[in-house]
Amino acid sequence: MNKRKEPAIFVLAFLLMFITFNFESTKSIFADTEKTYTLEFNRWGIYNNGTHPKETTEGINKALKWASENGYNTFIVPNGTYLISKDLQINMVSNITFELKMGAVLQKESNNLSNYTLLHLGPGIHNVTLKGGTYKGDKDTHDYSSGGTHEGGYGIVTAGATDITIDGIKSINFTGDGLAVGAMGKLIDEFYTEDFKSGSVNDSGQLINDNNKIRLENLPLTDPFFDIQKTFQFIHQQNMPKKAQQYAAYFFKKDGTFITKHDSSTTNTPVGWGVTSIPKDASYMHVVFDTGNVDDNIYLELWVQGVSKNITVKNSEFAYNRRQGITVGGAQDVLIKNNRIHDMKGTAPQSGIDVEAGYNLNNRITIKDNHFYNNQAYDLILYDGRNAIVDGNLFASKSIGLAISEPFKYAEITNNHFDGSRIFAYNYATFKDNKMNDAMAAFLGHDLVIEEMEFSDSLVNLASSKPFGIKASNITVNNTKKQHTQFGINNNPIHLKNVTITGQAALDSFAGNAPDGSIFDNLKVIGYARSQLPRGTYNNTVFEAAEGQGGVAVNNSGVYEFNNSTFTSHRGGFEINQVHGMPDSVTLKNSTIHVLGDNNSGISIKAGKQVIIENNTIKTGLIPNQHLAVIKVGDYWKKDEKYTVSNLIIKGNKLTSKDKEAVGISTIHAGVNAPSYEIEDNAGNLKL
Numbered sequence: 001m002n003k004r005k006e007p008a009i010f011v012l013a014f015l016l017m018f019i020t021f022n023f024e025s026t027k028s029i030f031a032d033t034e035k036t037y038t039l040e041f042n043r044w045g046i047y048n049n050g051t052h053p054k055e056t057t058e059g060i061n062k063a064l065k066w067a068s069e070n071g072y073n074t075f076i077v078p079n080g081t082y083l084i085s086k087d088l089q090i091n092m093v094s095n096i097t098f099e100l101k102m103g104a105v106l107q108k109e110s111n112n113l114s115n116y117t118l119l120h121l122g123p124g125i126h127n128v129t130l131k132g133g134t135y136k137g138d139k140d141t142h143d144y145s146s147g148g149t150h151e152g153g154y155g156i157v158t159a160g161a162t163d164i165t166i167d168g169i170k171s172i173n174f175t176g177d178g179l180a181v182g183a184m185g186k187l188i189d190e191f192y193t194e195d196f197k198s199g200s201v202n203d204s205g206q207l208i209n210d211n212n213k214i215r216l217e218n219l220p221l222t223d224p225f226f227d228i229q230k231t232f233q234f235i236h237q238q239n240m241p242k243k244a245q246q247y248a249a250y251f252f253k254k255d256g257t258f259i260t261k262h263d264s265s266t267t268n269t270p271v272g273w274g275v276t277s278i279p280k281d282a283s284y285m286h287v288v289f290d291t292g293n294v295d296d297n298i299y300l301e302l303w304v305q306g307v308s309k310n311i312t313v314k315n316s317e318f319a320y321n322r323r324q325g326i327t328v329g330g331a332q333d334v335l336i337k338n339n340r341i342h343d344m345k346g347t348a349p350q351s352g353i354d355v356e357a358g359y360n361l362n363n364r365i366t367i368k369d370n371h372f373y374n375n376q377a378y379d380l381i382l383y384d385g386r387n388a389i390v391d392g393n394l395f396a397s398k399s400i401g402l403a404i405s406e407p408f409k410y411a412e413i414t415n416n417h418f419d420g421s422r423i424f425a426y427n428y429a430t431f432k433d434n435k436m437n438d439a440m441a442a443f444l445g446h447d448l449v450i451e452e453m454e455f456s457d458s459l460v461n462l463a464s465s466k467p468f469g470i471k472a473s474n475i476t477v478n479n480t481k482k483q484h485t486q487f488g489i490n491n492n493p494i495h496l497k498n499v500t501i502t503g504q505a506a507l508d509s510f511a512g513n514a515p516d517g518s519i520f521d522n523l524k525v526i527g528y529a530r531s532q533l534p535r536g537t538y539n540n541t542v543f544e545a546a547e548g549q550g551g552v553a554v555n556n557s558g559v560y561e562f563n564n565s566t567f568t569s570h571r572g573g574f575e576i577n578q579v580h581g582m583p584d585s586v587t588l589k590n591s592t593i594h595v596l597g598d599n600n601s602g603i604s605i606k607a608g609k610q611v612i613i614e615n616n617t618i619k620t621g622l623i624p625n626q627h628l629a630v631i632k633v634g635d636y637w638k639k640d641e642k643y644t645v646s647n648l649i650i651k652g653n654k655l656t657s658k659d660k661e662a663v664g665i666s667t668i669h670a671g672v673n674a675p676s677y678e679i680e681d682n683a684g685n686l687k688l
């Protein structure tokens with residue numbers, strides 16, 4: 001008997017040993033197991049038939065709170081319509097997945113309110129996933145009779161929440177926005193002239209005399225809101241000197257120990273712009289402003305500002321809202337990916353996504369692989385903030401696809417398709433590998449880079465706000481519909497490189513009014529009907545007119561230079577005219593002009609303060625004509641008027657024509673009292 005029991009005792013001992021050694025890991029496995037709660041209607045007094053809004057809303061909030069307190073990490077809402085009270089909202093808890101089944105609808109009760117929220121993720125809420133189902137506003141039954149825009153009806157709001165994922169939902173029919181990702185803020189203190197003292201703080205944190213500085217002393221950092229996000233901001237300043245926009249904050253522990261200094265100029269967080277981080281153990285601070293002058297009416301506010309952080313919105317639909325689909329109104333590290341955003345119409349700005357917070361509270365915003373369509377005014381607005389990536393989106397609303405406003409900085413716009421949707425871009429943006437068709441692109445600011453872009457039947461306006469504020473390269477422009485689709489250079493000179501424009505536009509394929517100085521390298525304009533050239537230096541450029549069409553024209557005042565370029569046309573060659581002012585200087589060197597028509601000059605010089613035609617090859621089909629020559633100076637019809645070509649050099653050119661009896665160079669129509677011109681060393685098969 002003993003021999004038969006020994007193996008059993010051995011196995012039992014082994015099992016006890018195994019359980020003992022693996023208790024901690026086993027406990028960890030059980031702890032990580034998903035714990036799911038499915039909403040019980042009777043228990044919480046909830047109705048899923050679209051009735052009893054007050055009871056249903058209160059019941060959902062009680063159930064959420066109970067689930068959180070009892071360790072549930074998934075909260076399931078079954079199919080049905082849940083009417084959310086006009087006076088209440090769902091208040092989300094932390095550390096939970098809030099999952100609506102496919103047929104579940106959270107419906108806001110019809111109301112006449114200017115502002116409401118359906119679901120709220122407040123300050124400090126974290127680690128939440130909203131998944132599935134429909135969030136629906138009362139847009140179609142709302143009472144707007146009280147006046148105003150009624151634009152404050154929101155579906156989902158994050159206010160200082162962190163680590164939030166919104167996945168596979170619908171947010172539709174709100175009087176305002178489907179989703180607002182924003183900040184929480186609280187006024188901590190106000191400061192007036194008498195609060196500022198003369199003096200500074202040294203690098204050891206000691207108060208010192210300094211007649212060139214003013215300071216605020218002993219500002220407490222103990223408000224409970226600082227425990228949610230340890231950041232502050234100075235805003236709403238009045239009458240502060242411009243120098244005083246920059247400041248240094250000196251942080252101290254409760255016992256007076258100096259911790260560190262923060263200089264706003266190093267992090268671009270001056271007064272009125274951006275948020276400043278507070279060290280972990282800081283209890284109070286002194287703040288020094290870079291001015292020694294104190295105006296009698298200085299005013300300044302100190303706020304705690306906590307942005308929403310680490311927000312992901314994906315695989316969702318935002319549609320039929322009156323104001324916009326998504327507002328990013330104070331957030332950091334946001335990813336908006338693979339969503340359908342459409343049919344925003346009713347009250348301004350009527351956009352798919354608006355990145356706009358005020359005071360530069362938006363940072364690191366990625367908008368990727370979304371489909372925008374049927375939005376009334378905009379698909380995407382980058383109004384203020386820093387560091388956006390806009391990649392792989394389809395902008396298909398017949399409105400403004402992308403607007404980048406002057407306050408926004410550092411946007412990367414890559415791999416997007418603008419299908420009938422326009423671009424308006426101001427400053428600090430790089431466009432690369434995008435394509436546009438049947439639309440208009442206006443690049444209006446500075447620090448703009450445009451690379452590897454393709455435009456089809458689109459009007460392009462490069463209107464830099466400062467000299468060489470735009471760099472554009474490796475661009476193709478295709479005109480197929482003979483519309484007004486000019487590629488224009490305006491406002492200030494720029495550097496253009498490797499641009500190819502093909503096909504006929506209704507007017508000029510390539511033109512503009514930018515002042516002197518632009519540089520055009522390797523520009524090709526192929527198949528154009530006409531082109532009045534903008535001022536600048538043209539290096540290695542190619543102009544080929546469409547079948548039966550004419551040459552190019554210099555019609556503006558200013559300075560033009562053409563080097564190693566080629567001009568091919570069927571009628572009319574290279575023209576210099578006085579249309580929009582007298583050309584100051586036109587230089588054509590080491591280039592080729594080929595006019596295929598039978599009765600056209602190669603170069604027609606009708607005006608110019610200084611013109612140099614040197615070392616070019618000029619071919620025409622010209623036959624003998626008393627009015628024309630391969631190079632013709634002046635206008636036959638104005639030969640009895642005062643000359644308009646002042647200084648002219650025609651030197652070292654090779655001139656050929658279909659008929660050897662044609663005139664090579666003619667100055668007989670240069671005008672009354674025309675000066676002597678320098679014409680020498682030209683050759684060819686003509687009488688010169």
